[in-house]
Amino acid sequence: MPDLVDPAALDPAALDSALLDPASLAPAPAPAPALLDPADADFARDPYPYYARLRAQGPAVRTPLSNGTHAWLVTGYQAARAVLADPRFSNVPAPRAGRPKPDSAAERARACLARHMLNLDAPDHNRLRRLVTGAFTPRRVDALRPRIEGLVGPLVADVRARLDRDGVADLVDTFAFPLPVLVIAELLGIPEADRTSLREWTYRVGSPADSLAPGEVEEAWGSLHGYFTELIAQKRRSPGDDLFSVLVHEEREGALDDGELLALAFLLLFAGYETTMNLLSSAALLLITHRDELAAARREGTRRWDAVVEETLRHASPLEGATWRRTTEEVDLGAGALIPAGESVLVVLAAASRDPASFDAPDDFRPARYLSGAGRAAGHMAFGHGAHVCLGARLARLEAGVALPMLFDALPKLGLADDVAEVPYRPGLLVRGPRVLRVRT
Ligand code: HEM
Structure with missing residues (x-):
């Protein structure tokens, strides 16, 4: 979810320049770690060897980035947990001098998205988080199961139809992308007639910057902003039975105002779709390339699928x-990692979840390590840790737990149309998953 930090940062080049605060613009000293280029295709496909080298150097390493700036990267499991639980590491973005006032619908949309709870620290964060957690109860999330099943069925049928027609289908485009967007449409109570537009706008604002004309991306931001504004007004007039209506009609003290609701609608969309999309496509890729694990899951059922x-x-x-x-101040993480005040810090969740000090054979794909019982592996870091730990974790697990068995029960012989080494990955440091996943039967 690159846009959660700075919506202008939708491609790696912009990401570098926009995410790093001016304090980091001082020239880096002689680079100890190799230069990190988030746009590099090989790095995007397999960043793990690079992160393993950083991890060996200490709990946080000052890393030069390809745009001439630097950031402190945290790659070990224990250090990642410590940093995410430590209030001296703030989520509030640095003010950026000279930024023009938003004067187009697209800029207003981005400015509004920047007000969401992931950009706040305590105590402001607590208030928003408490209200949203109150609406996101396990009961409400679990009640979505039949609706998710109802959404997966037609998507699987579409994958099958494309395979019959063309011999190949892109699983990202036909399955992993639309499902999370449709589920968020359920959460937000977006009528079915409007979902094709939501899907289209989301696709455009989330596309790598080089793949669409700039005008199209701007227009989509403006359309999303206008649509969500009207959606909130409409829910104020007549609430639905969706989760978002609960928040619009929250009566408690400190309830969300319209600007916060708008930011939340954007946050749910962007926090929920790109992440879950990557989970679904990465899981499909891993199962296709580990047929014994696929067979075990199909044979053993729910418990194994959950693993x-x-x-x-x-x-x-x-x-x-x-x-x-x-x-917010100088922080000493030990082992020589002394981070000055005002520095940008990136906790690399992917690397923390592959720390050999916390996981046996961390580079192997072994679902059995998450079967319940003695010897169950430590919890991974995919949903973060501390005050901002993911609010949608239960929903994401539910979606994947419904979608994957339905896909592979319908299409058990699904295989890759391309060599696994050719699968292109999304560029950037914040999200990771296949950009395209061409399959055949
Ligand atoms: C596989 C899917 C998902 C993954 C891996 C994931 C991961 C994360 C992570 C790591 C964070 C914390 C980020 C940080 O501390 O900087 C986070 C926060 C958040 N996630 Fe998720 N997420 C997923 C799906 C969802 C879904 C489906 C929703 C809701 C529709 C959602 C809503 C949120 C929200 C609202 C926050 C902000 C919480 C806060 O600031 O207190 N996520 N997510």
Whole structure:
């Protein structure tokens, strides 16, 4: 979810320049670790060897980035947990001098998204989080199961139809992308007639910057902003039975105002779709390339599918990094990692979940490590830790736990149309997953 930090940062180049605060613009000293280029295709496909080298150097390493700035990268499991639980690492983005006032619908949309709870620290964060947690109860999330099943069925049929027609289908485009967007449409209570537009706008604002004309991306931001504004007004007039209506009509003290509701609608969309999309496509890829694990899950059922989902979250963390943190004072993480105040810090969740000090054979895909019972592996870091730990974890697990068995029961012979080494990955430091996953039967 790159746009959660700075919506302008939708491609790796912009990401670098926009995410790093001006304090980090001082020239880096002689680079100890190799330069990190988030746009590099090989790095995007397999960043793990790079992170393993960083982990060996200490709990946090000052890392030069390809745009001439630097950041402190945290790659070990224990250090990642410590940083995410430590209030000296702030989520509030640094003010950026000279930024023009938003004067187009697209800029207003981005400015509004920047007000969400992932960009806040205590105590402001607590208030928003408490209200949203109150609406996101396990009962409400679990009640979505039949609706999710109802959404997966037609998507699987579409994958099958494309395979019959063309011999190949892109599983990202036909399955992993639309499902989370449709589930968020359920949460937000978006009528079915409007869901094709939601899907289209989301696709455009989330597309890598080079793949669409700039005008199209701007227009989609403006359309989403206008649509969500009207949606909130309409729910004020007549609430539905969706989770978002509960928040719009929250009566408690400190209830969300319209600007906060708008930011939340954007946050749920962007926190929920790209992450879950990566989970679904990475799980499909891992199962296709580990046929014995696929067979075991199909044979053993729910418990084993749950372990597949958990192990995919660990092995192929859908968020490569947590959102950027910034030190509010000098922090000593030990072992020589002394981070000055005002520095940008990236907790690399993907690397923490592959720390050999916390997981046996961390680079192997072994769902059995998450079967319940003695010897169950440590919890992974895919959903983060501390005050901002993911609010949608239960929903994401539910979606994957419904979607994967339905896909592979319908299409058990699904295989890759391309060599696994050719699968392109999304560029950038914040999200990780296949950009395209061409399959055949
Ligand atoms: C596989 C899917 C998902 C993954 C891996 C994931 C991961 C994360 C992580 C790592 C964070 C914390 C980021 C940080 O500390 O910087 C987070 C926060 C959040 N996630 Fe998720 N997420 C997923 C799905 C969802 C879904 C489906 C929703 C809701 C529709 C959601 C809503 C949120 C929200 C609202 C926050 C902000 C919480 C706060 O700031 O207190 N996530 N997520």
